[in-house]
Amino acid sequence: MDVDIGNALASVASPGISREALDRLDERVGQAHERIETGRENHEHGYAALNLPERTDPDEIRRAVDPVADAEALITIGIGGSALGAATIVDALEGDTEMVFLDNVDPEWVTSRLESVPLAETAINVVSKSGTTAETLANFLVVRDAFEAAGVDWTERTIVTTGEAGPLSDLAERHDLPKLRVPDGVPGRFSALSPVGMVAAAVAGHDLEALLEGARTEAESLSGSLFECPAYAYGATTYALDGRGAGINAMIPYAESLETYAEWFAQLWAESLGKDDLGQTPVRALGVTDQHSQLQLYRAGPRDKLVTFVAPRERSDRAIPDTEVEELAYLGDSTLGELLEAEFEATEASLAAAGRPNVRVELETVDEYELGGLLYGMEASCVLAGELYSVNAFNQPAVEWAKNATRGLLGGGEFAEADAVAEKTTLRVER
Numbered sequence: 001m002d003v004d005i006g007n008a009l010a011s012v013a014s015p016g017i018s019r020e021a022l023d024r025l026d027e028r029v030g031q032a033h034e035r036i037e038t039g040r041e042n043h044e045h046g047y048a049a050l051n052l053p054e055r056t057d058p059d060e061i062r063r064a065v066d067p068v069a070d071a072e073a074l075i076t077i078g079i080g081g082s083a084l085g086a087a088t089i090v091d092a093l094e095g096d097t098e099m100v101f102l103d104n105v106d107p108e109w110v111t112s113r114l115e116s117v118p119l120a121e122t123a124i125n126v127v128s129k130s131g132t133t134a135e136t137l138a139n140f141l142v143v144r145d146a147f148e149a150a151g152v153d154w155t156e157r158t159i160v161t162t163g164e165a166g167p168l169s170d171l172a173e174r175h176d177l178p179k180l181r182v183p184d185g186v187p188g189r190f191s192a193l194s195p196v197g198m199v200a201a202a203v204a205g206h207d208l209e210a211l212l213e214g215a216r217t218e219a220e221s222l223s224g225s226l227f228e229c230p231a232y233a234y235g236a237t238t239y240a241l242d243g244r245g246a247g248i249n250a251m252i253p254y255a256e257s258l259e260t261y262a263e264w265f266a267q268l269w270a271e272s273l274g275k276d277d278l279g280q281t282p283v284r285a286l287g288v289t290d291q292h293s294q295l296q297l298y299r300a301g302p303r304d305k306l307v308t309f310v311a312p313r314e315r316s317d318r319a320i321p322d323t324e325v326e327e328l329a330y331l332g333d334s335t336l337g338e339l340l341e342a343e344f345e346a347t348e349a350s351l352a353a354a355g356r357p358n359v360r361v362e363l364e365t366v367d368e369y370e371l372g373g374l375l376y377g378m379e380a381s382c383v384l385a386g387e388l389y390s391v392n393a394f395n396q397p398a399v400e401w402a403k404n405a406t407r408g409l410l411g412g413g414e415f416a417e418a419d420a421v422a423e424k425t426t427l428r429v430e431r
């Protein structure tokens with residue numbers, strides 16, 4: 001990925017960062033880079049994720065999915081980091097396999113998703129690093145039951161990706177299911193370039209080597225200066241802008257195929273950096289669609305936002321047909337791609353003209369190689385930002401509270417957090 005931070009400079013935007021402040025920040029980037037490299041060399045928790053391009057074995061993944069390689073559909077059961085990386089990859093790339101992601105336990109939705117695929121031709125991909133996440137395990141039990149009710153042997157069609165030990169690992173062994181490991185030291189939201197994110201891509205027949213190669217190229221660009229490393233330029237700029245008042249980061253890909261990527265980014269940014277009363281709030285949007293719903297706020301609302309555009313330079317295109325309507329004649333000389341490109345450039349310029357900070361992240365095109373680079377680049381940006389904020393980017397203690405309360409409410413053990421649910425303060429206003 002390439003990054004253009006020009007529109008985040010103080011000479012363009014407010015909030016913005018001056019060139020002098022950027023130079024000073026670059027010294028801290030150099031120190032953070034050394035810390036990150038040490039973490040990578042020692043395979044420390046979290047930092048180890050940046051070694052995945054070298055560690056992930058595409059052959060192992062393909063061997064595990066081989067029994068279901070001909071499946072018409074794949075149901076991936078996982079949540080958060082165990083779903084969004086895989087969903088980002090398969091949603092971004094063209095594939096023939098129908099993809100269903102069960103990352104919610106809304107019963108009506110789960111039922112309708114299950115009814116949307118031919119179970120006898122469908123494979124199951126269960127993903128949970130801990131092997132204990134209630135939503136994932138509950139959905140798996142529901143899916144298993146649906147397969148049994150339809151007379152389909154789910155044990156012939158299920159792949160499991162999980163940590164070394166835990167209930168899911170035990171279950172895989174009991175039923176002799178193909179099992180892949182969530183690599184050690186890799187938090188879920190940093191695991192897209194491991195079996196966690198790549199099983200679905202393998203079933204869809206995507207080029208796993210190219211995904212890893214793109215990530216490797218990005219890894220090679222990590223260096224001690226933000227001016228030489230797109231990932232660090234992005235991480236340092238977002239950190240600096242947050243410190244100057246842009247506490248919101250609106251991620252706007254200009255490609256429908258990257259809509260899910262914005263969801264993945266939101267988890268990466270929110271869970272990694274939202275600590276100690278710090279962190280930038282990620283917002284998901286899509287170009288051009290959300291120009292017509294959110295742009296007003298971004299250009300004229302509070303000066304608390306950084307807008308991040310992600311745009312491919314190349315895409316397959318479609319001509320806009322000529323028309324007899326005179327006012328629309330100008331469209332007939334263009335393509336949909338040119339229209340989208342013009343809207344992107346216009347939106348970027350409109351924000352800059354209003355002094356609103358924005359960053360452009362460019363990809364050559366949306367393919368495996370570029371996607372691998374984007375995922376890796378954003379992970380590295382996030383790790384760098386974690387260093388600059390001095391927070392642990394690799395844990396999510398605040399999420400555990402509600403998990404414990406939920407278990408307590410369902411009778412899954414004694415959890416003090418569950419008591420707080422009954423102690424809720426109410427001020428009801430009724431019809």
Ligand SMILES: O=P(O)(O)OC[C@H]1O[C@H](O)[C@H](O)[C@@H](O)[C@@H]1O
Nearest residue numbers: 080081082128129130133188399
């Ligand atoms: O992979 P799992 O252990 O099932 O965890 C799935 C997800 O659930 C959690 O609540 C965490 O907040 C996420 O970081 C994680 O990715």
